[in-house]
Structures are given as structure tokens and as C-alpha cells.
Amino acid sequence: MRIYNGVELDRFADAKSQQPIFRGLLGLAGKPVISMIARICEQKRQEELIRALPLVLAKHPDAVTLIVGETDGADMAYHKRLLALIDDFGVRGSVVFHGFERRIERIHAVSDALVLCTYNEPFGRCLIEAMAAGVPVIAPNQGGPTEIVTSGVNGILYTPGDERELANCITAVLDDPALARRLSCGAKARASAFSLASHTATLMDLYDEVLYGGRIEGAGLPVCRMLRKEGTTK
Amino acid sequence: MSCPIPVGRFSGVPHWPVLGVPRGHVKERAEVTICSVVPAGVLPELFQAAAILRCHDLGLPDELGNEIFGVMAKANSLGDPAMRFETRNLSPSDLKLDVSAIPVSLLVSDPGAVKAAETLVESDDELTTDIRAAQRMKPLLVRERYTAARVRIPVQANILPGSVPVLFAAAQVGYSGAEESFALSIIGLDPCRYYPIVVLPHRGALADRLRAAGVHVEIVQEDFAKMTLRNIRYFDALLEASGARLVHTNGNAGFPLAVAAHYRGVRWFTIRAYSTGRVRRKCWRSLRATSRFLMPSLRTFAEAT
Numbered sequence: 001m002r003i004y005n006g007v008e009l010d011r012f013a014d015a016k017s018q019q020p021i022f023r024g025l026l027g028l029a030g031k032p033v034i035s036m037i038a039r040i041c042e043q044k045r046q047e048e049l050i051r052a053l054p055l056v057l058a059k060h061p062d063a064v065t066l067i068v069g070e071t072d073g074a075d076m077a078y079h080k081r082l083l084a085l086i087d088d089f090g091v092r093g094s095v096v097f098h099g100f101e102r103r104i105e106r107i108h109a110v111s112d113a114l115v116l117c118t119y120n121e122p123f124g125r126c127l128i129e130a131m132a133a134g135v136p137v138i139a140p141n142q143g144g145p146t147e148i149v150t151s152g153v154n155g156i157l158y159t160p161g162d163e164r165e166l167a168n169c170i171t172a173v174l175d176d177p178a179l180a181r182r183l184s185c186g187a188k189a190r191a192s193a194f195s196l197a198s199h200t201a202t203l204m205d206l207y208d209e210v211l212y213g214g215r216i217e218g219a220g221l222p223v224c225r226m227l228r229k230e231g232t233t234k
Numbered sequence: 235m236s237c238p239i240p241v242g243r244f245s246g247v248p249h250w251p252v253l254g255v256p257r258g259h260v261k262e263r264a265e266v267t268i269c270s271v272v273p274a275g276v277l278p279e280l281f282q283a284a285a286i287l288r289c290h291d292l293g294l295p296d297e298l299g300n301e302i303f304g305v306m307a308k309a310n311s312l313g314d315p316a317m318r319f320e321t322r323n324l325s326p327s328d329l330k331l332d333v334s335a336i337p338v339s340l341l342v343s344d345p346g347a348v349k350a351a352e353t354l355v356e357s358d359d360e361l362t363t364d365i366r367a368a369q370r371m372k373p374l375l376v377r378e379r380y381t382a383a384r385v386r387i388p389v390q391a392n393i394l395p396g397s398v399p400v401l402f403a404a405a406q407v408g409y410s411g412a413e414e415s416f417a418l419s420i421i422g423l424d425p426c427r428y429y430p431i432v433v434l435p436h437r438g439a440l441a442d443r444l445r446a447a448g449v450h451v452e453i454v455q456e457d458f459a460k461m462t463l464r465n466i467r468y469f470d471a472l473l474e475a476s477g478a479r480l481v482h483t484n485g486n487a488g489f490p491l492a493v494a495a496h497y498r499g500v501r502w503f504t505i506r507a508y509s510t511g512r513v514r515r516k517c518w519r520s521l522r523a524t525s526r527f528l529m530p531s532l533r534t535f536a537e538a539t
Contacts, residue, residue: 005415006422039410125411200422207428207480210501211398 003206004147005123006199009191012132015109022109028064032174035066035111035135037104037126038118040097041075045117046082048163053091055167060174063094068107070100108133112180113173119160121145128194131155131187136180138169154186397429401478401500403491404432405459409439416440416484421447431476433458461489469494 023029034056038044046067056063071079086092101107104126108114114130116139123144127137131154139145140160149155156169173180306319393399402420406413417440420430432451434441435458441451452472458465469491473481481495481502495502 006418008418123411123415125415196418196422200419200424203419203422204424204427207398207400211479 003199003202004194005125005128006196007125007128007132007191007194009132009195012105012108012129012191013188015105015133016135018106018109022106026110028110030062032060032063032112033066033110034063034113034115034170034174035068035107036115036117037068037101037107037130038116039069039075040067040071040079040082042078043118044069045119047085048117048161048166049115050082050085050089050091050095051163052167052170053094054089055164056170056174057091057094059171063174065091065095066098066107066111067095068098068101068104104129105133108135111135113138113170115166115170116140116145117160117166119143124148127155128191132191132194134184134188136173136183137187138166138173148190150186150190153183154190155183393429394426397426398480399429399431399476399478400480400482401473401476401491402430402432402482402484403458404434404440404484405457406440406484409443412484413440413443417443417447419482420444420449428480431478433472435459458490461493465490466493470497473498473500 020029023031023033034049036046036049038046040046049065049067053065067082086095098107108130111130112135114126114135114137116124116127116137118124119140120143121140124139127139127145127148130137131148137149137155139149139155139157141151141157142160145155145157149157151157156173158165158169173183310319400423402416404413404416420432421444423430430449432441432444432449433454434451435454435456437453441453444451454468458468472478473494478500481491481500483491483502492502
């Protein structure tokens with residue numbers, strides 16, 4: 001039995017219709033926008049995206065990368081490393097550190113592609129949210145994203161650590177509007193499987209089973225049921 | 235002789251991000267004392283300050299050190315009355331409170347605070363504070379460490395008839411994807427079937443989100459994820475007070491709560507990282523053994539003290 005996280009799909013469904021407004025507000029009108037939404041820390045591997053940027057910018061010199069997320073004090077050193085890396089690769093003019101954004105649908109509204117680079121991501125909530133907004137997603141072929149994304153159908157999976165492949169995936173989405181549209185449609189359809197209503201209904205059914213249904217199958221333990229973080233165990 | 239701790243006071247403008255307390259929170263107005271070198275956890279009560287923050291807590295790099303005072307001076311030179319900093323050095327006379335007068339529970343709630351307060355007192359030979367008071371306090375400290383935090387819980391008036399109380403606990407109070415998922419799971423529960431009671435160590439964005447949705451949130455004001463006797467006893471009392479029949483934890487909050495839940499026969503769920511897989515049987519054996527043998531001893535200890 002698996003219980004995936006629920007997402008408020010309605011919140012993201014119309015995000016794209018707001019695109020001109022938010023692009024105008026952020027000064028991004030007419031520019032391809034790549035976004036990454038994750039706390040800035042080593043685990044999230046923002047550096048992988050930065051390493052891929054020179055290849056992307058070679059084809060799309062006006063592309064802007066939005067790095068959205070806060071930096072914990074403990075991760076300040078990593079943040080500095082990213083800034084140094086940005087300077088080393090000469091991409092300072094095309095990377096924006098947006099900071100924490102509560103109304104994340106605004107980011108999806110302006111994004112042409114969302115990239116996630118985390119290794120062993122437990123689930124990848126930002127993927128579902130972006131997919132619900134119809135944003136093509138690019139994620140590592142590892143961990144939670146492999147359960148969400150079917151590469152080429154509703155997103156693209158790349159080999160973790162391979163910046164060249166990541167850059168190719170990004171440029172493919174930016175170069176080919178037909179591919180982007182196809183991925184966007186597939187993403188919306190896939191995201192509908194992660195509604196909050198179905199998540200809580202399944203969770204409550206599980207509670208019912210635990211409280212009233214006797215011993216639980218699988219784990220062989222009378223009082224525990226493991227839910228995998230943002231997914232579940234078998 | 236001055237205690238070598240330069241401090242700055244800042245009376246904040248609206249929306250100054252007084253992060254750290256708690257992180258991600260934005261206060262309308264705040265007065266904080268900023269120290270560059272004070273060890274973590276120094277009690278604001280020592281100096282009767284509203285809060286003591288380090289550069290780190292303000293999202294500034296630690297190596298900024300005393301340069302923060304240069305930044306403050308620069309800000310003052312801009313002449314904006316809404317952003318005035320006051321800088322000075324702390325002296326022994328700034329110690330407003332005798333250490334022995336600090337409520338023991340305050341010290342015990344944060345072992346770092348105990349250490350920091352003791353370090354502070356011992357850092358200056360000419361400090362007039364009587365260190366013997368702190369020594370006299372030690373037996374009290376020891377006893378307090380085994381005494382569970384006060385359980386404030388429920389008046390269960392809001393629970394609908396037939397609804398089952400479920401105790402949720404999360405050790406993290408920041409707000410990221412995992413917390414959003416946790417919060418939505420709780421908010422989405424049908425109140426006719428399940429009544430969520432959420433226990434969090436501190437205030438923060440997660441607590442705000444849940445309270446805004448009308449969820450019952452209890453703030454313990456201490457780190458309850460550590461496997462200490464005090465925490466186990468706290469959760470034992472909490473389970474009794476709340477009448478919870480299910481426990482659902484997010485990540486590391488689990489173990490002391492699991493021990494207490496197991497002892498009471500309350501069923502327990504946890505959300506664990508994808509990569510860690512299932513809890514090993516060995517771990518469960520130790521949990522069961524702990525709850526079976528430790529809890530009665532704890533109760534006896536509680537009655538004796």
C-alpha cells in the first residue's frame with residue numbers, strides 16, 4: 001500500500017494564466033525562465049544546475065534561472081560556494097536568488113521549466129506542484145521523482161550528476177514548444193493523481209484499518225505502520 | 235572590568251526579518267539584542283533583553299563578527315529614525331538577574347543555555363555574581379531534568395462526538411515541502427472522524443499554518459525529539475491528557491513518543507525518509523523493551539520526587 005502526499009491542485013491549476021502579469025512584475029517578459037525551488041543546501045544540489053547553465057546559455061543567452069528558497073544559517077557556506085561557482089562560470093547575470101516564496105504558484109506562473117537536482121529526493125513535492133501548473137519538469141532519475149515522472153511523457157528524467165545531460169534536457173524543452181506543450185499536458189494529467197482529497201481519504205482509511213481492522217499486514221509489527229516520507233513503504 | 239561581549243540593540247522597523255525566533259517568521263516590530271560572540275543559548279533573562287540573537291540568527295555570516303557594529307554605525311549614519319541601533323559593551327552591572335533567581339525550568343529547557351550561563355558566569359574573575367548560587371542550583375537542575383514539562387492539553391470541548399483524537403508531532407518548525415505535506419495531511423482530515431492535536435517544540439511557520447486552519451496546536455517550548463527520560467514522561471502525560479488513540483509523527487520527533495505510545499498501547503505511525511526504509515526489527519525490540527521496563531521505573535521515580 002502506498003500513500004503519496006496530497007497537493008492542493010486547484011491552487012496551481014490556473015497559474016499559467018497569470019504568466020504575463022508576474023513576468024511583467026519580475027521583469028522577465030520575453031525571457032525563457034528556468035526555476036528551481038528548494039532550500040539552498042548541499043543536499044538539494046543547486047550547483048548541478050549552475051554547472052549546466054553555460055551550455056544552456058550558449059543556446060539561450062537571455063534565459064534566466066530563478067533559484068527559489070531560503071538559506072539556513074548553517075548552509076551559508078554552501079550559498080557562498082554557489083555564488084563563487086556562478087562567478088567562475090560567468091553566469092552571474094542570468095541567475096536570480098529569489099529567496100523564500102510563500103505563494104509558489106507565482107514562480108510556476110513565470111517558469112518555462114522546473115529543475116530538481118536533489119539526490120535521493122524522498123518525493124519532490126515541488127514537482128507535483130509544477131506539474132499541476134503545467135510546467136515541464138526535469139528531475140534526476142533516482143528516488144521519488146522516478147515514481148512521479150515518466151520521462152518523455154510528463155517530464156524528463158536525467159542521470160544524476162551529468163550536467164551535460166541536464167543542459168540538453170533544459171534546452172530541449174526551451175527549443176521545442178511542441179515538446180513543452182506535450183510534457184505540460186502530460187504533467188497536468190499525472191498531477192491529478194496527487195489530489196489532497198484522495199490523500200486524506202486514503203490516510204483516514206488507513207487509520208480506520210489500524211484502529212478497527214486488527215493486525216496490520218506486511219510489517220509484522222503489531223503497533224507500527226511505516227509511511228515512507230512523502231510516500232509510503234511497502 | 236567589562237565583560238568582553240559587545241552588543242547592539244535594535245528596535246526594528248515593520249517587517250524586519252527577525253528570523254531564528256522562529257526562522258521564517260516575520261514580526262511587525264521587535265527589539266532584539268545582537269551579540270556577535272555570545273555562545274548559543276545565553277538567556278535573555280540574564281540581561282533582561284527581549285531576545286538575544288547572534289549574527290547567525292539574523293542570516294548574517296558568523297565571520298561578520300564585530301563588523302556588525304560597523305554595519306550598525308553605517309545604518310545610524312543614514313538617519314532613518316525607524317532604524318536606530320544602539321551599541322555598547324556589556325558590563326557586569328548589565329547582569330540584571332542573579333543566576334540563582336532564574337527559574338530552573340528555563341535553564342533546563344535548553345542544555346546549551348545551562349552551559350552558556352555557566353560559561354558566562356565563570357568567564358570573568360571579577361564578576362560579582364555569586365557562583366555558589368549556581369552550584370546550589372545543581373541538585374534542582376538534576377531533579378528538573380527528570381520532571382516532565384507541564385502538559386497543558388485539552389479541554390476536549392471541540393471534539394465532535396465519535397471523532398477520534400490523533401496526536402501529531404513534528405520536530406521541525408520551519409516550513410518546507412515536508413512540513414507542507416504534513417500540515418495538509420492534518421488539515422485535510424475529516425473532523426467528524428479524526429480530531430488532530432499537534433505538538434510542536436516551538437512556534438513557527440508550521441504552527442501558524444495549522445492554527446490558521448483551526449487545528450489544535452500545543453507548543454512545548456523545548457526540544458522533545460531527544461530520547462530523554464524527561465521527554466518520554468512528557469509524552470506519557472500528554473497521551474493520557476489528550477486521550478489520543480493514534481500517534482502520527484513527522485521524522486525525528488518519533489522515538490520518545492513511540493516509547494510512551496507503545497507503553498500505553500497507542501498505535502503509532504511515523505513518516506521516514508525514503509532512503510532509510512523501514513524501521514529495523516532490532517530497533518523495535520529495543521523500543522518495546524524500553525517501554526516495558528523503563529516506563530514503570532519512570533513512574534516510580536516521579537512519585538518519589
